[in-house]
Amino acid sequence: MSCRCEDIRCAEREREVLEDIFDRICDSEIYYNELKNSCIEIISTMVLSIYLQNNEFEMMKTRVENRIIKQEDEIRNYKNYINDKISSLEAKISRMRREDERFHAHDDD
Numbered sequence: 001m002s003c004r005c006e007d008i009r010c011a012e013r014e015r016e017v018l019e020d021i022f023d024r025i026c027d028s029e030i031y032y033n034e035l036k037n038s039c040i041e042i043i044s045t046m047v048l049s050i051y052l053q054n055n056e057f058e059m060m061k062t063r064v065e066n067r068i069i070k071q072e073d074e075i076r077n078y079k080n081y082i083n084d085k086i087s088s089l090e091a092k093i094s095r096m097r098r099e100d101e102r103f104h105a106h107d108d109d
Contacts, residue, residue: 002103003100003103003104004096004097004099004100004103005100007096008093008096008097008100011089011092011093011096012093014089015086015089015090015093018082018085018086018089019086021082022079022082022083022086025075025078025079025082026079028075029075029079032071032072032075036068036071036072039064039068043060043061043064
């Protein structure tokens with residue numbers, strides 16, 4: 001058993017970085033949703049404004065919708081990944097603090 005003070009500080013800095021990344025992902029998700037909504041509006045407007053054969057429009061619409069689903073899945077997966085890393089790091093920090101407290105309690109004896 002040894003002092004974990006420096007390890008704890010490093011892990012806390014890493015957690016702060018991951019939390020910042022998570023916040024940025026959430027911001028990106030908001031911007032993405034705005035873009036997605038714009039695409040949906042464009043598709044709706046196109047239906048009314050231009051002539052396409054039904055299958056051409058449906059193919060284009062399906063391509064956009066599939067891309068939207070893929071992007072949403074990627075954002076969700078990345079958020080889950082970062083969130084899991086943060087949780088894991090918090091558990092690690094907690095274990096290191098307990099170990100460090102035991103070390104320093106024995107150090108005082």
